[in-house]
Amino acid sequence: MTPMAAASTSIHVHLWQVAASLALVVLAAAISFWRGADLERDIGIATARSFVQLTLVGYAIKLIFEADTIWLVLVLLAVMVLFGAITAGSRAKKVPGSFRPLLIALALAGGSTLGLVVALGIFEPTPRYLVPVGGMVIGNAMTASAVALNRLGDEMGEARARIEATLALGATAREAAAPTVRRALRSGMITLVDSTKTTGLIFFPGTMVGMLLAGASPTDAVRLQLILLYTLLGSVSISALVATTLAYRNFFTPASQLRELDEATVSPA
């Protein structure tokens, strides 16, 4: 029996309870208005969007669960990978042609981690497990690869003189960019590594909180949370590695020349 199956006690949340929680949204908007943070409009948009998006996703997941076919799961995960790559790309504007590296990074991170947890018998290959775990895996992989490529873009600009001086010695593009790529990879991974270190001490992660609220035993909630944290460490590492390894090449020509920055940021590479 999987940990999730062991903790399948469910609770019912009514719409009036959701509506009541809006009181805290009103509080947030009031604080923003009172202190002049000018976030009231954004708080409104965020509240409306989260309601609409999560409701739609909820119905989509319900349909997928009822259909109980792996193909619909794969379509949903593919859509997540696609939108994840577009979103991450918008945060990595200084990296030329970032979409393709990000798409490959997210697909590989999602595919390999989900494949591995299924192969190891941690989760059953059914929509009930693959959809929520896949969403978490791809979401975290997206954040990590976006952070890594954002850093890569900044560092490639700042380290331009050193990289070109290293190329001038006859180093390959890979050798010249290695310290920069290493720092970018590290920055993509460090957030999750740090939060994993402090989990349970400073904050309770979402899955564990959700399971406890749903009535699961604390032991099951902790075990499932640990599985997810370790799975996320794997997916975040894969996505940051693949994204940086593929994307740095777009800063160089085939003759190991550093592209002009303007030329680099506008070319499709």
Place this chain on the structure above:
Amino acid sequence: MLFELREVGLDRGGKAVLDSLSAEIPEGSTAIVGPSGAGKSTLLRLLNRLADPDRGVIGYRERPLGSYEPLALRREVSLVPQLPALLEGTVESNLRYAAELAGEPLDLDRTLALAGLDPSFAGRDVSKLSVGEQQRSMLARALAQRPTVLLLDEPTSALDHAARDTIEAALAELRRELEISIVLVSHDPEQARRLSDWVLRLEAGRLVSCGPLAEVLA
């Protein structure tokens, strides 16, 4: 002939940085002189394929530069950029890195001495060197690859007279000790007189004159 340039042109941002440049650079010591923005550094970068021209052809030792494998070419035609940009670590680790890239054994003390540095510099952290010491370490790093051609971009800019004299003495010594050709970019005609015997003068990306020192900088 070391380098031959035929109608070489290069554009950046829609403007010609180098325009229809035709010139010859013989073995020995050549200076590329001209005011700021003349295209001197850009031309130097073309000579070891850190960039390629948009138009025209550059020849190196009777073969088109584009026919050389870029990485092998750069180990043979070594460029020392204007701004020091050493790798993190010590002077020695930088020299070893360069020597390993070129597959050459490193004679550490001799290489340091050729660049006017005493052996105590080997263990120094590059982040703690003065700009003049970094410039000389960059020169030593290039020499660690035992190149046959040295391309130097304003090797004494931003240095005081004493540091400039040390580097110029090191370059003069280099030419005496090694069979090495030097192509030097300088905004200072006096430095060109001291260090070269062939001169290219550029203005606004175009060649104004090219020939023996005595003719061009008479």
